[in-house]
Amino acid sequence: MAAEVSVRRSVRTELASRVASLVTLLALVALVTGLASLGSPVLQNVLVNNLINLILVVGLYIFVGNTGVFSFGHIGFMAIGAYSAGLVRIPEETKVSLLQLPPWLERAHLTSLEAVLLGAALAALAAAIVGLPLMRLGGLTAGLGTFAILNIINIVAANWNAFTGGSTGMAGVPTTTGITAALSWALIAIVIAWLFQQTRLCLRVRASREDEPAARALGIKVVPDRALAFVLSAFVCGAAGGLYGQLAGSFGPSAFFLPTTFTVVAMLVVGGRYSLSGAVVGALFLASVSEGLRRLEGGFHIGALHVASRPGLQEVGLAAALLLTLLLRPRGLTGGTELSFTDVGRLRRFAPGRGRRKHEESPA
Amino acid sequence: MNLHLVIEYVIDGISLGSLYALFALGIGLLFGIMRLINFAHGELMMIGAYGLFFIVSPPWPVRIAVILAITVAAALAMERIAFRPARGADPDTLLITSFAVSFLLQNLAILIFGALPRGVAISPFLTRSVHVGSYTIPNIDLVTVGVTAVLLAGLGAFLARTRIGVQMRAAAENFTMARLLGVRANTVIASAFALSGLLAGVASIILVQQTGIIGPTIGVTPVLAAFVATILGGLGSLTGAVVGGYFLGAVTVALQATLPLAFRSYRDAFVFAAVLLVLVLRPQGLLVHRSTYTRV
Amino acid sequence: MSADESLQASGIGVEFAGLKALSDVDLELEQGEILGLIGPNGAGKTTLVNVLSGFQRPTTGQVLIGSRDVTGWRPHKLALRGLGRTFQSVRLFARMTVFENVLAGAVAGGLRTRAARDLTWSLLERMRLADSAALAAASLPHGEERRLGIIRALAVRPKFLLLDEPAAGLNETETKDLLETLSTVPHEFELGLLVIEHDMPLILGLCDRIHVLDYGRTIAEGAPHEVRRNPKVIEAYLGSAATTEGGARADG
Numbered sequence: 072m073a074a075e076v077s078v079r080r081s082v083r084t085e086l087a088s089r090v091a092s093l094v095t096l097l098a099l100v101a102l103v104t105g106l107a108s109l110g111s112p113v114l115q116n117v118l119v120n121n122l123i124n125l126i127l128v129v130g131l132y133i134f135v136g137n138t139g140v141f142s143f144g145h146i147g148f149m150a151i152g153a154y155s156a157g158l159v160r161i162p163e164e165t166k167v168s169l170l171q172l173p174p175w176l177e178r179a180h181l182t183s184l185e186a187v188l189l190g191a192a193l194a195a196l197a198a199a200i201v202g203l204p205l206m207r208l209g210g211l212t213a214g215l216g217t218f219a220i221l222n223i224i225n226i227v228a229a230n231w232n233a234f235t236g237g238s239t240g241m242a243g244v245p246t247t248t249g250i251t252a253a254l255s256w257a258l259i260a261i262v263i264a265w266l267f268q269q270t271r272l273c274l275r276v277r278a279s280r281e282d283e284p285a286a287r288a289l290g291i292k293v294v295p296d297r298a299l300a301f302v303l304s305a306f307v308c309g310a311a312g313g314l315y316g317q318l319a320g321s322f323g324p325s326a327f328f329l330p331t332t333f334t335v336v337a338m339l340v341v342g343g344r345y346s347l348s349g350a351v352v353g354a355l356f357l358a359s360v361s362e363g364l365r366r367l368e369g370g371f372h373i374g375a376l377h378v379a380s381r382p383g384l385q386e387v388g389l390a391a392a393l394l395l396t397l398l399l400r401p402r403g404l405t406g407g408t409e410l411s412f413t414d415v416g417r418l419r420r421f422a423p424g425r426g427r428r429k430h431e432e433s434p435a
Numbered sequence: 436m437n438l439h440l441v442i443e444y445v446i447d448g449i450s451l452g453s454l455y456a457l458f459a460l461g462i463g464l465l466f467g468i469m470r471l472i473n474f475a476h477g478e479l480m481m482i483g484a485y486g487l488f489f490i491v492s493p494p495w496p497v498r499i500a501v502i503l504a505i506t507v508a509a510a511l512a513m514e515r516i517a518f519r520p521a522r523g524a525d526p527d528t529l530l531i532t533s534f535a536v537s538f539l540l541q542n543l544a545i546l547i548f549g550a551l552p553r554g555v556a557i558s559p560f561l562t563r564s565v566h567v568g569s570y571t572i573p574n575i576d577l578v579t580v581g582v583t584a585v586l587l588a589g590l591g592a593f594l595a596r597t598r599i600g601v602q603m604r605a606a607a608e609n610f611t612m613a614r615l616l617g618v619r620a621n622t623v624i625a626s627a628f629a630l631s632g633l634l635a636g637v638a639s640i641i642l643v644q645q646t647g648i649i650g651p652t653i654g655v656t657p658v659l660a661a662f663v664a665t666i667l668g669g670l671g672s673l674t675g676a677v678v679g680g681y682f683l684g685a686v687t688v689a690l691q692a693t694l695p696l697a698f699r700s701y702r703d704a705f706v707f708a709a710v711l712l713v714l715v716l717r718p719q720g721l722l723v724h725r726s727t728y729t730r731v
Numbered sequence: 732m733s734a735d736e737s738l739q740a741s742g743i744g745v746e747f748a749g750l751k752a753l754s755d756v757d758l759e760l761e762q763g764e765i766l767g768l769i770g771p772n773g774a775g776k777t778t779l780v781n782v783l784s785g786f787q788r789p790t791t792g793q794v795l796i797g798s799r800d801v802t803g804w805r806p807h808k809l810a811l812r813g814l815g816r817t818f819q820s821v822r823l824f825a826r827m828t829v830f831e832n833v834l835a836g837a838v839a840g841g842l843r844t845r846a847a848r849d850l851t852w853s854l855l856e857r858m859r860l861a862d863s864a865a866l867a868a869a870s871l872p873h874g875e876e877r878r879l880g881i882i883r884a885l886a887v888r889p890k891f892l893l894l895d896e897p898a899a900g901l902n903e904t905e906t907k908d909l910l911e912t913l914s915t916v917p918h919e920f921e922l923g924l925l926v927i928e929h930d931m932p933l934i935l936g937l938c939d940r941i942h943v944l945d946y947g948r949t950i951a952e953g954a955p956h957e958v959r960r961n962p963k964v965i966e967a968y969l970g971s972a973a974t975t976e977g978g979a980r981a982d983g
Contacts, residue, residue, distance in 0.1 A: 139527070209718065212666050212714075222703070226701055281823075284818075288807075289810055289884070293807070333534070384546070387546060390538045391539065
């Protein structure tokens, strides 16, 4: 009896430790933000951009980490968020001269917060429409399907001149996203992801990730559950898009295509795609690496040797970092565990050990 | 409906379908054997395209041979450096790895050659057309269809008759068993990569002759078409990849012909959306190749 | 509480590429009873369970739950209708904890969080896995893995539970424990239990009825003591390559 009481207690302390892990992540992000906000305006800009990246990574994690289905399409939802926010934030006169919108849309104007929420909502709506069919495809195929979605959104954005400004894109969005907005949304995104992980839906989704046939045999409806996770993650990415639109002020379809997708994917995988801590750590880590590389891009000295400026170094460096991670530590920096200030000095194993999972024979 | 026009569209469709089939085969081959979906296949084509750009003086047969040698070598290098260390990882990790390789190569190309696309001289022969009765068939279409037919026949014979080909099919069926029976993993995988490099090289030559443009990102759309075609045909089936390619070509041309002018530039978006719709009805693909129930 | 139903399979045939895995098999399982399904290796036992649980579409035949035709229904639909199963290869949710594995079953069965957690605890205690609750499922020793698979399926509160070789790889003590645990399950959980097994003492000691397959066909069916002496059953086991300890005992 005493044994079972102590085990019950240990599972209750498991909840406490999950809360501790959430608090750790929130504190970490707040701390890094606090430090960076003391830097130069350039650094502050980098900070806000990377907080938005962090939101994207957390959004992607909500889907990828829990369902085990990889998505290359989430930046498409960011695009929807950005363009929607743009449409309701650009001043009317600018809208009239740049785009050809129906009168009600020309006149539409919302606050910056409302714009972000609108972007998130529309992204979620898009995900709801394509989500169910996509999830029916299963695993690997669905991942390829998301790549097609990214491309479809890119084509539409580049050609729908009247609404999106075509390949030139939108301009004139008031640049209201500052450190406060970005940090708040980053913290909100982390909390959303954490709350999601406490739900029964998430438990079912993770079960299907672990073993789909076994989950089905229990009565879990894999497709609708995954679609819901997809919609929630799209909401978060859409919010990030809305924030981005109001940071950059002007943007085109190329801002929402391969380079951004790669950045976000790299951050998630390098950090560890099996845990929320992985998403956050990956974002912060690669943001730093990227920033370091950016400074090197301007040209640097090794002793007496001067290495000339090489734009494009950032991307190559990022790709190299991702490849190294995949080859040497495929489970990422966090290896599937959640960080917590209660385990200082010792990483508690959540997963039964490192090493790659052997791929299975079953058809995709 | 004008029959004349329809026939010309059909020819277009077969030609485009052939090209898509070539793209899809490159992907399908590697997936069949090692469960690897190679994003970087597009970059093999990009390498072939740059080869075409820089190697201009020799006569065509030599040029082609050199470019194919380059793409095959690039594929083998890719296997040795990036994928062999990752062997045995789950399909998702392999997919992300190939995505990373793809991005790395694209950006290396940008670093070295610059991001701007460049024009390539198209062979004059290919810009001309042949007149059969009242029909005008562009030479490039004839070449595409012809080359694809030869390649498909050759590939089929290779897989059926040669020792390595049979080993590859065995490995695609059941890798572990094939190894137990003495098939050497390294040989089979390297051969598969070499073959996909060959396919990429041929596809890149045709693609460049069709578009006249090269650039660091020209591999992106073909690889997307390859993915869509392979999914259509059913992942894991080579015949499916080919069928998927032709089906995709047919849908593309059909939409090109029927879409109102205002929507023409969205053609590809419609194509992919149409394909996704097909997949809603048949998630396993057009050719149901294995039992649709999971083995438990 | 709904009235007791029975699971009925009639005329089940499964054919792949010319090979007949099952031919004309009839089987019935009532709530509250334990039915053993035995036969030499390759007899079609797992295939039959796959048909009953929706993982294999039968080429011919019908499956009924109560009066409802569920032939060809997919696994999750059958699970919602009250049919559960375990797997020969267990198929645990490896990276989730022991607790979460069972909780997933409870949640899948429709319980809300509080009730699901309570059920999970009671099942864990019953199977003496409560001490391992916080461990990752993949770290369990073999015997405990199998017990976990069983209670995960029980957490869904099915009306029929199909166990695919629950004693595989267990030593004699563990098998005895399993026998004791399983024997009270049908009554306590008001379900019909079907057990595929090779271990003869387990089957003979546990089951109310036994169904014997050989080469995809039913060769015997009835109470354990009858089946045990059935000459066709003895021949099937002696004649086959399987040299299970139970097989040697069946004719003794």
